[in-house]
Amino acid sequence: MSSYAFFNGKLVPLSEAKIGIMTHAFNYGTACFEGIRGNWNGEQGQMYIFRLREHFDRLTESCRVLQIEIPHTMDELIAVTLELVQRCGYREDTYIRPMAYKSSEQVGVRLHNLEASFLIFAMPFGPYLDITKGAKCCISSWRRVDSNMIPIRAKINGLYVNSALAKTEAAEKGFDEAILLTHDGHVSEGSGENLFLVIDGQLVTPPISDNILIGITRDTVMTLAKNELGIGTIERSIDPGELYTAEECFLTGTAAHVTPVIQIDDSSVGSGEVGSITKKLQDLYFDVILGKNKKYLDWCTPVYKLVKA
Ligand SMILES: Cc1ncc(COP(=O)(O)O)c(C=O)c1O
Numbered sequence: 001m002s003s004y005a006f007f008n009g010k011l012v013p014l015s016e017a018k019i020g021i022m023t024h025a026f027n028y029g030t031a032c033f034e035g036i037r038g039n040w041n042g043e044q045g046q047m048y049i050f051r052l053r054e055h056f057d058r059l060t061e062s063c064r065v066l067q068i069e070i071p072h073t074m075d076e077l078i079a080v081t082l083e084l085v086q087r088c089g090y091r092e093d094t095y096i097r098p099m100a101y102k103s104s105e106q107v108g109v110r111l112h113n114l115e116a117s118f119l120i121f122a123m124p125f126g127p128y129l130d131i132t133k134g135a136k137c138c139i140s141s142w143r144r145v146d147s148n149m150i151p152i153r154a155k156i157n158g159l160y161v162n163s164a165l166a167k168t169e170a171a172e173k174g175f176d177e178a179i180l181l182t183h184d185g186h187v188s189e190g191s192g193e194n195l196f197l198v199i200d201g202q203l204v205t206p207p208i209s210d211n212i213l214i215g216i217t218r219d220t221v222m223t224l225a226k227n228e229l230g231i232g233t234i235e236r237s238i239d240p241g242e243l244y245t246a247e248e249c250f251l252t253g254t255a256a257h258v259t260p261v262i263q264i265d266d267s268s269v270g271s272g273e274v275g276s277i278t279k280k281l282q283d284l285y286f287d288v289i290l291g292k293n294k295k296y297l298d299w300c301t302p303v304y305k306l307v308k309a
Pocket of ligand 1: 192
């Protein structure tokens with residue numbers, strides 16, 4: 001199966017989508033991106049792209065931080081994403097990566113007086129963490145970048161060195177994922193996921209002011225918990241000690257879906273098994289992202305035009 005990219009305004013084979021070594025974004029991290037999932041529903045022979053519009057809204061916000069204007073309307077972005085995935089023809093879970101970047105081949109650290117370009121590529125992408133057994137996490141020795149260093153609500157490429165340091169440190173210590181704290185020692189998030197605890201049967205998650213990316217999966221889970229389970233979410237600062245005493249813990253993200261956390265450092269979370277509220281939310285979430293729950297079909301953009309027999 002051939003892979004394609006949307007590059008310099010047209011669909012080209014992935015192998016032809018190349019940038020020069022002097023590209024500003026490559027040298028200084030001056031790019032922003034999104035991670036979007038196409039979820040393959042085998043029974044229906046359909047792929048549903050999850051909350052596409054919200055991802056492009058967040059990309060637009062990230063672009064504003066970097067002084068980049070995407071030369072496409074929202075409708076064009078959606079259309080071109082669909083065309084790209086259709087052309088790739090994947091019939092499995094897929095990851096879609098739009099990126100806006102400073103494309104001038106110029107040396108000099110700045111944001112102004114530089115040209116920008118936009119691209120999208122897509123690739124098959126299975127589970128990121130173990131969603132069935134759950135993940136073992138450690139508290140990272142790296143602190144989360146503070147919002148007054150780089151605006152944290154933007155998905156800026158250069159920012160991800162912070163995540164990469166934490167993830168690799170965790171992997172080298174034998175853990176699956178890292179949990180980063182803020183400068184003042186509150187729980188922030190995983191290297192690429194938001195974090196939730198279950199305390200007294202309620203969801204508790206760090207507030208936006210604790211340097212989290214405002215996750216689309218985070219919002220999805222909060223919405224499903226409230227609407228479908230009658231469980232509210234308290235957004236408040238979390239002390240690291242609470243990680244060890246919570247009933248349940250899970251991570252949310254486009255890549256990680258809803259991943260239970262069963263161990264933090266040397267301590268089991270709750271019983272050390274996947275918690276019951278986590279499991280209920282996971283089941284609801286997977287029904288929704290696979291286009292099986294009619295109530296939330298607005299969040300799912302079908303990729304293929306199905307011909308009825
Ligand atoms: C640092 C970070 N936090 C949280 C998330 C989760 O965000 P979302 O649910 O929108 O994928 C991501 C993934 O994009 C991330 O990179």
